[in-house]
Amino acid sequence: MSMSDAARGTVVALTAATEAFLTENQHLGTLTTIRENGTPHVAPVRFTWDQQAGLVRVMTTVTRQKARNLLGAGGARAAVCQVAGGDWITLEGAAVVSTDPERLREGIRRYTRRYWAPPPQPPGLAVIEITVDRVLGLR
Known part of the structure; x- marks a missing residue:
């Protein structure tokens, strides 16, 4: 897998095998x-990977600890790690919490496609978007 400099506006490039692993x-x-x-604070999550935008999306609510951690810290960073057997990948980057309806729709659409069902939609629904600038893994 390779990674480009997200700070310069380029997108993280992953191998086809890594892309497949992130979309299973x-x-x-x-x-x-x-x-x-x-x-x-480490929490189990369902997430989606958007290669074109270089974004990880996690659906949550604004009241959950993970969202509160990010909302309380300007310039916050977060990491998502997926493990299956001996394979793993960690995607890190700057994170924001959004309740913008368009961003929520995109998060819900991608979640539904990956997990074959829409996420729960309680009051305070939010999407965490991580702009990936660092990739670690073993595949």
Whole structure:
């Protein structure tokens, strides 16, 4: 797998095998954010990978700890890691929490396509978008 410099506006490039691994529907991942006290918060999540935009999307609500960690920290970063057997990949980058209807629709559309069912849609629905600028993995 290779990675380009996202800070210059280029998109992360992954191998075909890594792309396939990130789009298989049965996999869950973990999302790591940092609490206000500096300790990591790791939560199991379903997520989607958008190669063209270089974005990971995680559906959540604004009241969940993962969203609160990101909302409370300007310039916050997050990481999603997916593991299956001995294969793993971690996607890291700047993260934002959005309740914008267009961004929510895109997050819901991609989630539904990957997991074959729409996500729960409780009050306060939000999407975490991670602009990936670092990729680590073993495939």
